Amino acid sequence: MSEASEHGGAARGRTGPAPGHTYVPGRGGPPARPAPPAPRVRLVDVAREAGLSKTTVSAALNGTGRLSPEVREKARETARRMGYRPNATARQLRAGRARLIGYVVGELADTPWTFLESPYFARLTGATAATALARGYAVVLLPAGSLQSEWAALPLDAVVVADPVADDRIVEDLLAARIPVFSDRSVEGREGAHWVDVDAADAVGRTLDHFHAQGARGPVVVLPDSTTRFHREVTAAHRAWCAAHGVPERAVRVPEAGNGPVIRAVETALTGGPDRPDALFVVAEASPPLVLEAARRTGYHVPGDLLLACVSEDETAVHTAPPVTTLSLRPDAVAEAGVAHLVAVLEQGERETAGALVPVRLDVRASSVRSP
Secondary structure (H helix, E strand, O other): OOHHHHOOOOOOOOOOOOOOOOOOOOOOOOOOOOOOOOOOOOHHHHHHHHOOOHHHHHHHHHOOOOOOHHHHHHHHHHHHHHOOOOOHHHHHHHHOOOOEEEEEEOOOOOOOOHHHHOHHHHHHHHHHHHHHHHOOOEEEEOOOOOOHHHHOOOOOOEEEEEOOOOOOOHHHHHHHOOOOEEEOHHHOOOOOEEEEEEOHHHHHHHHHHHHHHOOOOOEEEEEEOOOOHHHHHHHHHHHHHHHHHOOOOOEEEEOOOOHHHHHHHHHHHHHOOOOOOOEEEEOOOOOHHHHHHHHHHOOOOOOOOOEEEEEOOOHHHHHOOOOOEEEEOOHHHHHHHHHHHHHHHHHHOOOOOOOEEEOOEEEOOHHHOOOO
């Protein structure tokens, strides 16, 4: 009898591995099949392990029901230990929502992800994600200048558009797709759009009034060359303040974001005019230590010759000598107010377009205070 017939026709076209034999990838033969996924832990499995009813475990994990702290913690600890996760697909079908929020920064569209290098946008993004997650929503980061083809297939319940620029089409495209938009006050009055913003006039007024109270009569402002609503309003507020106080309007524009361009603009602001300014308000975001060093490099003593304040969330401002006065736009508070409004719209059906203004915070430090 031939070897082939003795082994039941092993040589007559059987393509699979011989019984008990596993092919090694890269050594010939077909690739090994991937191991099947581990079975999903169900709610009933957690209940059985904890010795509780399925209803009790469900209430404990959802934070509902009248349960003792001990029972609630036992259910949660058992679920954690067993690796239980709620069935997201079932939840989505029941609620009619994917619980996904898109997030895009309209500014810095030419370099989409550089906003994460900005202390302000980094804090705004992190606070938005953390606040949303605490309410059961996940945030999906979208690049600035996103095309509709890039997000149209995503099951987004809403999209946060931070600081949209004047020529960014994403707000119009989202609203046309019937996706709720949460942004700054530039979307006020538009159906399906909601806003949370800071008061730009208050921000400018607080800072320049502080300079004025310290005796400054020739302030200069460094502004980004930006078309966002906030920066347009800062420009208008600065012009109005100068007219009201009878001082010349002195401003220098920064053509692009980044420490380098801003520091060059600061040096121009301090050396480019016929009269030396006695106060510097840097609205364009830059490192406060670098701004302070630029002032010194151009021959100023802070605060003796020059009062200094920066719009900044950079914590290094506290550790300079002297510490630098900062105007905070309070990104954490903006994120919390925005997500609270978003959840109210999605879950409670609130459709009013009324927004909310978050007050800014001026942290006065030694760089803008003159000794008596």
